Amino acid sequence: MNTYFPPFTYMFFLLFGTLVTASSSSLFGMWMGLEINLMSFIPMIINSEYNKKSSEAAIMYFLVQAIASSLVIFSTMLFFLYSSQILQSSPNLVITLALCTKLGMAPFHLWFPEVLSGLSWVNTLILLTWQKISPLIVMSMFFQExxxxxxxxxxxxxxxxxxxxxxxxxxxxxxxxxxxxxxxxxxxxxxxxxxxxxxxxxxxxxxxxxxxxxxxxxxxxxxxxxxxxxxxxxxxxxxxxxxxxxxxxxxxxxxxxxxxxxxxxxxxxxxxxxxxxxxxxxxxxxxxxxxxxxxxxxxxxxxxxxxxxxxxxxxxxxxxxxxxxxxxxxxx
Structure with missing residues (x-):
């Protein structure tokens, strides 16, 4: 198994998830792209045979991203229910905090250095750069100033x-x-x-x-x-x-x-x-x-x-x- 470069299948779905998020016209489609991106990156983390911390990093990354993704889909439901009422700022608040967690921003940052320390340099580069594109695209559309x-x-x-x-x-x-x-x-x-x-x-x-x-x-x-x-x-x-x-x-x-x-x-x-x-x-x-x-x-x-x-x-x-x-x- 190549411990440096991930298989083509994982890279394809990693790129595909980001493209789905960037090209989607609905918040549900953006969430689906985030999930495709998440589930394709986890096998890339475990792909490293000689890194003992890779499994721990994969579990921690999955738990944090899954919680944040559940908050994103929850905010989607709030947008649908309260789009024309006085609580219309609540979905923006929820999705802002969820995407900040996905990006590893403070005070939701404690998982980010620990996950990064268990990755190879190729996966480190992906997590530092490509994995931030999809949350940034969604954040640029829905956030509370x-x-x-x-x-x-x-x-x-x-x-x-x-x-x-x-x-x-x-x-x-x-x-x-x-x-x-x-x-x-x-x-x-x-x-x-x-x-x-x-x-x-x-x-x-x-x-x-x-x-x-x-x-x-x-x-x-x-x-x-x-x-x-x-x-x-x-x-x-x-x-x-x-x-x-x-x-x-x-x-x-x-x-x-x-x-x-x-x-x-x-x-x-x-x-x-x-x-x-x-x-x-x-x-x-x-x-x-x-x-x-x-x-x-x-x-x-x-x-x-x-x-x-x-x-x-x-x-x-x-x-x-x-x-x-x-x-x-x-x-x-």
């Missing part, structure tokens, strides 16, 4: 603070995702379409990072100190700083757009910028420690990579370095 903004600010703060003491690369990416969801939902709450651009750039940066960790076989921070190759460290931390939004890297471009969209809501913007600075703190701390420390004892088995993979990652890292160009073009 005040509740969504409160959850977004909570996610930005919790994601930034919780990632400070993490040594697992998967958990660092998990809490970074929670913080980025805070930015995305803040723009969605003010009806700004910039959240789509933000999410696309986030997916690109997450793809490069997960691919780098997989090719270099890096799972924990301490493994970064074992390699003497300076260029590998540069590739990883350019993309980490890009994910954190350091100018002039690519990751700063969507945050700059978010600041332009949220300038009228000054308190929200201040909280988001503060959380982003906290995130950059532990990214730069990782960077400083890795470039200044090196352990001679080989405590970890390192994966031998080819020059082709190194050149490919160098090519992808170039996209993180050209972030200044779209900013300059939009400023003209």
């Amino acid at each position: 005040k509740i969504l903004l409160m959850v977004a600010l909570t996610s930005a703060i919790v994601g930034a603070i919780s990632g400070i003491n993490q040594m697992s690369m998967r958990k660092i990416l998990a809490f970074s995702s929670i913080a980025h969801m805070g930015w995305i939902m803040s723009m969605m709450a003010i009806y700004s379409n910039f959240w789509i651009d933000y999410f696309l750039v986030y997916c690109i940066t997450s793809y490069i990072l997960c691919l780098s960790f997989w090719m270099f076989n890096i799972n924990y921070f301490s493994q970064l100190t074992l390699t003497q190759d300076l260029f590998k460290k540069i590739i990883i931390f350019i993309n980490l700083l890009s994910l954190g939004g350091v100018p002039p890297l690519l990751g700063f471009f969507p945050k700059w757009m978010a600041m332009m969209a949220l300038y009228q809501n000054f308190p929200t913007l201040v909280i988001l910028i503060f959380s982003s600075l906290v995130t950059l703190f532990f990214y730069t701390r990782l960077c400083f420690s890795t470039f200044t420390l090196y352990f001679q004892n080989n405590l970890w088995m390192l994966k031998m990579e080819t020059k082709k993979s190194f050149y490919f990652l160098s090519f992808l890292t170039f996209f993180s370095l050209v972030g200044i160009f779209p900013i300059a073009i939009m400023s003209m």
Whole structure:
């Protein structure tokens, strides 16, 4: 069994579920797409033979997503019953909280880092990027503004603070995702379409990072100190700083757009910028420690990579370095 890439059948239904959600004209059809997406991802989690945490991660993921899906179908019933009455805001409240749970946003985020720590890097990338598309599409149509903004600010703060003491690369990416969801939902709450651009750039940066960790076989921070190759460290931390939004890297471009969209809501913007600075703190701390420390004892088995993979990652890292160009073009 291939432990890295899932079978074609699961990938087909994963893509099919997202397409059903995106193309559906009813809330029931969107819910059905969410369920197809859920049931196709669980076998992909268990597909890993050498990861002892995969079964636990699959069970936890199924329970949380099933509860959230039941709330989505319950809100569908509420829409049908109270669409023309005074309780018409109640379905929006229920579906907002359910979709926030599916996305792993705070304070419904406790399952997200634990599930992510039990996945392979391919499944980690899918959960960080593709699995968020369907809930985001539904959320953009049905949400309650005040509740969504409160959850977004909570996610930005919790994601930034919780990632400070993490040594697992998967958990660092998990809490970074929670913080980025805070930015995305803040723009969605003010009806700004910039959240789509933000999410696309986030997916690109997450793809490069997960691919780098997989090719270099890096799972924990301490493994970064074992390699003497300076260029590998540069590739990883350019993309980490890009994910954190350091100018002039690519990751700063969507945050700059978010600041332009949220300038009228000054308190929200201040909280988001503060959380982003906290995130950059532990990214730069990782960077400083890795470039200044090196352990001679080989405590970890390192994966031998080819020059082709190194050149490919160098090519992808170039996209993180050209972030200044779209900013300059939009400023003209």
